[in-house]
Amino acid sequence: MxxxxxxxxxxxxxxxxxxxxxxxxxxxxxxxxxxxxxxxxxxxxxxxxxxxxxxxxxxxxxRPPKAEKGASDKDKRITPKSVDFSRWYLDVVRDAELADYGPVRGTMVIRPYGYAIWEGVQSYLDSRFKELGVQNAYFPQLIPLSFLQKEADHVEGFAPELALVTKGGGKDLEEPLVVRPTSETMVNHMLAQWIQSYRDLPMLLNQWANVHRWELRTRPFIRTLEFLWQEGHTAHATAEEAKAMAEQMVNVYADFAINCAAMPVIPGRKSRIESFAGANVTLTIEAMMGDRRALQAGTSHDLGDNFARAFGTQFLDEAGELVHPQQTSWGASTRLIGGIIMTHGDDMGLRLPPGLAPIQVVIVPILKKNTDTEAVLAAADSLAEAAKAAGLRAKVDAGTEKTPGFKFSYWEMKGVPVRVEVGPRDVAQGTCVAARRDRPGKEGKQFGIPLEPAGFVASMRQLLDEVHEGLLSEATAFRDANIVDVQTYDDLKAAIEAGKWAKGRWAGSDEDEKRIKEETTATLRCIPFEQPGGSGPCFLTGADAAEVAIFAKAY
Amino acid sequence: MxxxxxxxxxxxxxxxxxxxxxxxxxxxxxxxxxxxxxxxxxxxxxxxxxxxxxxxxxxxxxRPPKAEKGASDKDKRITPKSVDFSRWYLDVVRDAELADYGPVRGTMVIRPYGYAIWEGVQSYLDSRFKELGVQNAYFPQLIPLSFLQKEADHVEGFAPELALVTKGGGKDLEEPLVVRPTSETMVNHMLAQWIQSYRDLPMLLNQWANVHRWELRTRPFIRTLEFLWQEGHTAHATAEEAKAMAEQMVNVYADFAINCAAMPVIPGRKSRIESFAGANVTLTIEAMMGDRRALQAGTSHDLGDNFARAFGTQFLDEAGELVHPQQTSWGASTRLIGGIIMTHGDDMGLRLPPGLAPIQVVIVPILKKNTDTEAVLAAADSLAEAAKAAGLRAKVDAGTEKTPGFKFSYWEMKGVPVRVEVGPRDVAQGTCVAARRDRPGKEGKQFGIPLEPAGFVASMRQLLDEVHEGLLSEATAFRDANIVDVQTYDDLKAAIEAGKWAKGRWAGSDEDEKRIKEETTATLRCIPFEQPGGSGPCFLTGADAAEVAIFAKAY
Incomplete structure (x- = not known):
């Protein structure tokens, strides 16, 4: 080496x-x-x-080792968003120590700070799933290749992206094994053994797992050869139940995105050609990134009985008939972390929504010569203790090697929602100063926060709520300012050309949709659940269209 | 299909x-x-x-679908432990719905009830790790084959068990990729980039992940082609620190085993030939199963600088010298679930330690004709609510399709530590009845438990503590009754022949140890931390031996 x-x-x-x-x-x-x-x-x-x-x-x-831990104002190295969004993104991923490149092309290492964000995602979603009666399980990662071939659309969709194990224990395998790209086939192989009667339904399962898709163009978190996700798999007695389940789960994702990640996603339905390989209907949440490209941030599929038929999954219904269960699957992945970075980040680095920030409040003691530094440190520690006791994630950055200014920049890069400063004068006055990460400079500063524990905690809670609202409303305003209502194909082309999303009445065919993709590189992101109602001419074909669709360039 | x-x-x-x-x-x-x-x-x-x-x-x-959910007394199907321990184990895994066989030989599906036990293990260990400053991260699963070849012992140990990805995205790969059997090589590849100065140390990382080892003889949970585990990886500035870390982590495992899983494990040091491939020292916790075979239930390795040298991981120490960090790795896996089954289970099925039981208290309302069933159901629900509000995991089994007797057998099979029965007479008296899973029949019953919430919760807490102590002391007594102090090789052979563990003074060579394995199939399980002191003749060689070692047949 x-x-x-x-x-x-x-x-x-x-x-x-x-x-x-x-x-x-x-x-x-x-x-x-x-x-x-x-x-x-x-x-x-x-x-x-x-x-x-x-x-x-x-x-x-x-950058000498000392500077490794943060960037002083002079040493700021991340590319401004406006100069090169893609470079800016990679700089933030690197400097906020979220992820690093793995040795195999397209793989990534999720570093502790990035993984802590993922743990936040897991914690929120996992408890929501459990509230809904979903149980966690774990299915084998290696799937016989023949399983994928049982569902024609499924194998067509996934074949180009498969990683194959062909040797095990020093021997060539009789049949290649697919490294799980998703588990519908494996799950159905088991459900065919577990589901026998309507009494076994609904069966609501989920697994937290890694998956592999051999992508050619990769980007940390957004598209990698291997990623972490959860995949829910459910089986129901009726098509109505399955449809309701798929809708419920995309709503769980939307709720997570908006209320936890402060991402103003648009939930809706995918077009046929953008749907999951093997699904009847795919529902999605679509998010607008800082460069106005769309990110599919979570999907929920109504699979009908496609996989059940392919795998012979059947049950005896109440009438005594052998029928196929109706199924759903739904997943959200570490891609969400990329979405959070690109929704909220600014030229100072990451901006984390309080619901997911590994550190919600960082307390920086301002230590000055010839003052009572002990009292300042003690005050900082007691604030952190009060915050932790109240269930907040707080940390004191008490080191003396770095200046307060250096620390401010460092924690700004790390996206900590609220910074608290406490110096000798503050201690004397029984107060401290807080700075919101979502508002730069003086605008985001709040003076006179009480050092008294209950008052401090109440202030922190309120500030964290305000940061969440601030991030969400800023992202919502940005999104709304960048969606153009289009009446004609020329309108759409102009909107896409300007980097924006285009929203218009749509009654086109699969062929029409493909043509738009070829000519503009924009894809049909979703037919939003929220519709204007009524009908009007399709912007492309002029045919009567009851729905509007959103087109955009996407990750 | x-x-x-x-x-x-x-x-x-x-x-x-x-x-x-x-x-x-x-x-x-x-x-x-x-x-x-x-x-x-x-x-x-x-x-x-x-x-x-x-x-x-x-x-x-x-077994018609109805009986699927449990076993009535007549329909009890699990093989008695005394008749065929191995069959008994597989029956429990199946009937308690812990796991099922995957389609690829040697793989398993962890079913929701089994996975919930694993979530209990994760929750306990993960918070202990975090208290010790360990941070979670995630490393790529696919490792270039050349990485394993860098550490000679490591590749020799793992080569026969590797699964190889040779195709990706429809193309043959230039270099085969190993499906992670353990991650020391991958971690060191990254540490070589992350660790530059003594200021970066100690670096304490852990990941929760799946691993593959192409085993020939498999058994659910105990030895499977794929399993779930955590693997900790740490790097330190000095050998002393690494040694202390490795010791600390095996003590964390021992603490978990004893205080959470009620498994009276023996912590100790592995012999050279039983150590991890690439480690200087391997520490272990060894557990005695119900058939008296040993199970290695968690290991912690002092890796010295073996991997650091192989991967060129270096840092500038305080004296300005470039040196290699000293490392540890440590892991515990879903094998623990097998250990719990085989430590505590009985002829009625599973017996779960309260710390890990997905359901700690199951409440069975006794509904009789011509009585106030509403009042009984309401009492059962309020007990469950009180227990849940107090942080206990409680469930009401209120269905009317099955008899109470059927339900009792079902929850006994599932190993629920405490069962509560509440009938119309109990409601009238303001009391209920509790039955401990660790004591059969009347002996384990306690009458007059108050229905009043605070009193009920206090009784449940005490009963759960008693079940934990009951399981632990029963397993400890069993273990101690089955370890034979041996003075001679003949003593050892007799002990092993009788299915017991042999403990005796040991100063043999690697060759001596291999000979014992060949002649008796027993292996050196560990040199326990707890030693009698002094010295005496080695039971095999007669040479002066300062330590005793334990030999046993093992899983």
Whole structure:
């Protein structure tokens, strides 16, 4: 890994970043700049070694270990959103320490701060599922390839993205095994054994698991070869029940997005060609990112009896007839984290909704020479304790190595919703200062917050609610300002061209929809549940259309 | 899947079990016994089809859907422990609906009741880890094969058990990818990029994940191709810190086993040849199962700098020297569920420790004709509400289709620690009756429990504590009665022959240890932390031995 040539003088540690691939490397060099050692990612990056070493000599040592933990104002390195949204996103993912690249192309490591956000998502959704009577289970990850082939649409949809295990225990397998891209087939294989009578229904299952889809174009959280998700699978006695379940679950996702993640998603129905491979109907929540591209943030499928037929899942109904159950499946994934970053983030970094922030309140003691630093530290600790006792996630950043200004920038990058500052004068006055992450500078500052525990906690709760509302209303205003009502295809083209979403009456065919995609790269995101009513001419065909649809470029 | 030959008469539903493989099947037949349809597990079982159909005609229809939910006294089907422990275990796993077989040989589906036990394990361990400053993260599952080859012992240990992905997205991969059997290599690949300075240490990470090991002999929960676990990975500045961390984590496991799972495990050190492939030292907790075989229930490894060297993980220490961090890894898995079943279960089924029981208190209303059933149901509901409000996991089984006796057997099979019975006379007296699962019949019954909420909750808490203590002391007594102090090799052979554990002074070599394994099939389970002190002759070699070791047959 590290090519070490031991020199005689003590080496200088350099922190380098590969200019092409942006991976970090540690190198040591002599005082005269001779490279002594270089840590290189192994595996697939080995082929970049020579390129890298060449560019290394031209690379400048960047960010010493101290600065690693945050960015001072001078050292701010993230690309402004307005300059390059994609670069900005990758910078935030990196500098907020949310994720890193795995050694296999398209894979990612979810770092502790990113994983803590995922734990927040899990906690919220899992308790909602359980309230609805859904039980968690775990199904095997390796699925016989033949299972996928049983449902014609399903295999057609997933075949290009499969990872296959062909060897196990040193031997070639008789049949390749698919590394789970989704589990409808595996679940139905088991349901066929578990469901025998109407008394066994409804069966409401969910699993938290990893899945693999061999994507060509990847981006951390948004589209990766492997991701984490939950997949719900339910079986019902009637089509009405299954339809209601699928609707209920997309509403759970919408509720999560709006009330926990502060993402003003639009719930609706997918068009036939945008639906899940094997579903009768796919419901979705669509979110607008900061670059106005759409993100499908959660889906719920009414599968009818498609998989039940393919797998022979049958039950004896109350009338004594053997019939197929009606099924649903629904999933939300670590992609949500990407959605949160791209909905709320700004040029200072991440902005986290309080419901998901691993740290909701960070308390920075302002320690000044010749003052009672002990009293300030004690005040900061007691505030954190009061907040924690009240169920808030609070942390004191008491280190003396970094300046308060440095800490402010660091926690802004990390997206902590509320920052509390407490200095000697505050302690004397029995108050402290709070700063909201969603409002820059003085506008977001609130003075005179009581140090007294109950008053402090009440203030924090209110501020966190305000930050949630602030993020949600800002994102809602942004979304609404960027959806254009279109009457004609030219209107749509202009809206898409301007980077916006287009919303218009729609009665086109699958072919019409494909043509729009080809000509504009925009896809039909959803037919929103919320409809204007009445009818009018389809913007493309002029035919009478009872519904409006939203088209946009999407991730 | 289902071969249906539609008959003219309404079909009869039959529930069959394959006599060889014990899989359940649903079939329909005419009144004259002509098979009309048969649901068959697909995939690898396809080859049994003809065998199965042949034996079907001889198979008797077993257990109608009603009995599916439990076993009446007459219908009790689990094999007694004393008759065939292995069969008993599989019966309990099946009838308590903990797990089922997956379609790929050696895989299992964890059913909701089994998964809820796992969620209990996760909840306990995860909060302990977090208290110790460990952060959760997620590392990619697919590992370049070359990574494993970097650590010589590691690849030698794991090579025979690997599952390999060789195709992705329809193409052959340049390098096969290993489906994670454990993540030391992947973690070190990332740590080499993340750890640069002593300021970055200690780095304490954990992930909850699935792993695959291509085992030949499998058994649900105990040894499966895929299982769920947590794997902790830590890096430290000094060897002392790493050693202390490894010890701390095995103590966390021991604490969990004893205080949550009521398993009286013996913590200790593995011998060199039984240690983890790549570790300097492996610490373990060893549990005695009901058949007196040993189960390794959790391990913690001091890895030294073995992986750091292999992956070039280095940091600049306080003295300005580039050195390798010292590492640990530690894991506990769904195997624990198997351990709980085999430690506590009896001929009535599962017995769950209250700390992990998905339902701690089941309340069965005794509804009699011509009495005030409404009052009884209301009392049962209010007891459950009081228990839930106090943080206990309680459930009312109010159905009228099954008799109380049937329900008692069902919840005994499910291992619920405390059953509460409340009938019309109890309601009149303001009391109810409780039955402990750990004590059969009248001995475990307690009368006069108050219906008044606070008194009821206090009684339940006390009973649950008593059940925990009861299970733990029973298992401890069983364990201690089955460990034989041995002075000679003949003593050991006799103890192992009798199915017991042998404990004796040990100063043998690796070769001596292998010989014992070959001659007796017993392995060195651990050198317990708790030692008698002093020294004495090794039972095998006669050499002076400062320590005693435990040998036993193991899962």
């Amino acid at each position: 590290a090519t070490s040539i031991v020199g005689s003088a003590p080496p200088t540690l350099l922190h380098l970043r590969c200019p092409t691939f942006m991976h970090r490397h540690v190198a040591t060099a002599t005082a005269r700049g001779v490279l002594l050692s270089l840590s290189l990612p192994s595996g697939r990056y080995r082929r970049f070694r020579s390129t890298f070493v060449t560019s290394c000599s031209a690379a400048t040592a960047e | 289902a071969t249906s030959i539609v008959g003219s008469a309404p079909p009869t539903l039959l529930h069959l079990r394959c006599p060889t493989f014990m899989h359940r099947h649903v079939a329909t037949a005419t009144a004259r016994g002509v098979l009309l349809s048969l649901s068959l597990p697909s995939g690898r079982y396809r080859r049994f089809r003809s065998t199965f159909v042949t034996s079907c005609s001889a198979a008797t229809a077993e």
